[in-house]
Amino acid sequence: MPKIDKIELLKLALPMKYSFETSFGVVADKQTVLVKLYSGELVGYGEAATFNAPLFNEETVDTCMYVLEKFIAPKIIGKDFATAEEFRATYKNSIKGHNIAKAGAEFAFWNLLALEKNMSLQEMFGGESAEIKVGESIGIKKTIKDTLEEIEERLEEGFTRIKVKIKPNWDYEILKAIRTEWPKIDLMADGNSAYNLREHLDVIRSFDEFGMTMIEQPLADDDIIDHSTLQRLVETPLCLDESIKSVEDARKAIELNACRIINIKPGRVGGGVESIAIHDLCQSRGIGVWGGGMLETGIGRAFNIALASKSNYIYPADMSPFQFFYEEDIVDDSFEVTKKGTVVVRKEAGLGYKVNESKVKKYTTETRVID
Ligand code: OSB
Ligand code: MG
Secondary structure (H helix, E strand, O other), X not given: OOEOOEEEEEEEEEEEEEEEEEOOEEEEEXXXXXXXXXXXXXXXXXXXXXXXXXXXXXXXXXXXXXXXXXXXXXXXXXXXXXOHHHHHHOOOOOOOOOHHHHHHHHHHHHHHHHHHHOOEHHHHHOOOOOEEEEEEEEOOOOOXXXXXXXXXXXXXXXXXXXXXXXXXOEOHHHHHHHHHHOOXXXXXXXXXXXXXXXXXXXXXXXXXXXXXXXXXXXXXOOOHHHHHHHHHHOOOOEEEOOOOXXXXXXXXXXXXXXXXXXEXXXXXXXXXXXXXXXXXXXXXXXXXEEEXXXXXXXXXXXXXXXXXXOOOEOOOEEOOXXXXXXXXXXXXXXXXXXXXXXXXXXXXXXXXXOEOHHHHHHHXXXXXXXX
């Protein structure tokens, strides 16, 4: 029954040690939004993991701050909710889109609920496995050699799957070089919507020779139909990321055979309730899923890890530890990747990680309080 007494919205600027390049641009200056929900003695944290510019979807850190403050906060402040479903029902249909902002609020509520019930996030989400398999998502590099060197390091560290970002003219050659070096590794490529059927069908078909586990989101986010055409023409399974914003999108994609795998990115779909619905639908249709990421801090990752311990998450998650991008995390006990390429799922009640308030403060550039 946590009643929402106070809401704090924090905008954080996290200096990046290494930038991250995809077909949509370079993330070199990362910001994120934290949502803190206060209820009596309890504080629940959530993260609206987006970027400074609308590169991945239409949201940014500033639209998240704005929508959370002006539209979501007034609907939840002073109210009492028994479940996350009840919590999100206050804004789900009355506020269109803005899924990443919604997820920030909903996850903070899950955290509160877990604290109140003295349960772990894993128990709250119905997760099962004690650890999850993880892979790295490797950005577009200056040279093929740089990419191969990073892959070599990751394989030595134990990562079980390698994902490389591709775009037109940074695709066949890099994939060929990786396959020549490592003919057997679990390999996949993410196009982040940079391709279209009219110009790129031949090059996408040429990827079949690499026997990849999947090609993630080659075509536009609103192109479920073209993905369906493409899936008929290529052997490699397609995986949708940007196209899936809801369980309804997932249903349509599955019915049109537009993909054989789905990446569940909790922010993109508006939070945990929708992520679980997509997981369950995919399970009933024989479609395996995996957990995507948005370069979250340890707070956002906590939710991703707990969700990824559910039984139909059968492919490794994108889960680069903070050191791959940031100087430090804002949780003290950030996760580590084991030699087996796994991350252990925390059993502690609540978030499962210790938020370091002085580090949060150090990186906060803007605060808004609603009470
Ligand atoms: O498309 O999967 C993506 C990061 C930012 C934006 C989009 C994507 C990514 C990743 C995940 O590849 C990297 C991570 O969170 O470790
Ligand atoms: Mg992706």
